[in-house]
Amino acid sequence: MALSKTMSDALNKQFNEELNSAYLYESMAADFYAKNLPGFAAWMTLQAGEERIHSEKFHRYLDENGERVFYAAIPEPQAEWKSPVDAIKAALAHEKYITKRIHDLVRLARKDDDIATETFLGWYVTEQIEEESTAQSLIDKLEMVGDNKVGLYQLDKEVSTRQQDA
Ligand SMILES: [Fe+2]
Ligand SMILES: [Fe+2]
Structure with missing residues (x-):
């Protein structure tokens, strides 16, 4: 079954939103590197990946359905955050925005009776x-650590051990 034009456009938009997410997290990684938090930087680099x-999954799905993929402009991301907890809170807010978009896509699929999508x-x-x-559990840990520099140093080491998901 062919995708509706609305669905094809919406999936293309989300394909670009995911690239935008990667860009935002790379920018957060750069800020963490600049602030001598290599563990958080490595964590964010993995997140961007x-x-x-x-x-890519959206790209492939569009390809498999015979739809053209379009690359849109990616806005310049914020470059600096006040504190690590501020950055992760921004990441959580961004993820909530993405969740809402994904749910909207599901609603559109239902409206189209597009079971495959x-x-x-x-x-x-x-x-x-x-x-x-x-993201929430990182915020909880950062809030626990508060202004304690040794705690932040330890937490930075802890998050540096994050592995790429399968
Ligand atoms: Fe994503
Ligand atoms: Fe995400």
């Missing part, structure tokens, strides 16, 4: 639960 994988999007629905929960 995951966002590129998310975008609804099923494809299910992976993202689950992934977004994990994305929000991961």
